[in-house]
Amino acid sequence: MHTTPKTPISPISNSTVPTTITFFEFLTPLIKSAKKTITIRDESESHYQPGTQVEVFTLETNQKVCDIRILSVEPLAFDDINEYHAEQESLPLNELKQLINKVYPNQPPLFMIRFELVSAR
């Protein structure tokens, strides 16, 4: 019997789109409770794709935390980080900037990743 060959839905390869993300353990309660809805990362972690679901793990112990859905990824200059971002991070602005300076001491280009909570566990 004739069957139509299955064709890929999208010609664009998904092989470079990451499906996991890690966060410092102390931040994960904020993610699980949907209080933290952005993260700021460097270029190496900027390849998340809006609409995709991503598994969250703790950086220190690799424990599964929850699932999130990526909403957007956009460039963000360090000097443009303001109270809006602090609010979305659920962190005081000075603490957020200190943390970013600690994680990224070489001041690389940064990206804001917006996400929503899909399911906590």
Ligand SMILES: CC(=O)Nc1ccn([C@@H]2O[C@H](CO)[C@@H](O)[C@H]2O)c(=O)n1
């Ligand atoms: C491997 C690696 O870089 N992991 C990171 C990097 C950043 N962050 C957090 O994202 C926000 C903006 O930087 C702040 O809340 C940071 O604490 C994190 O949890 N884990």
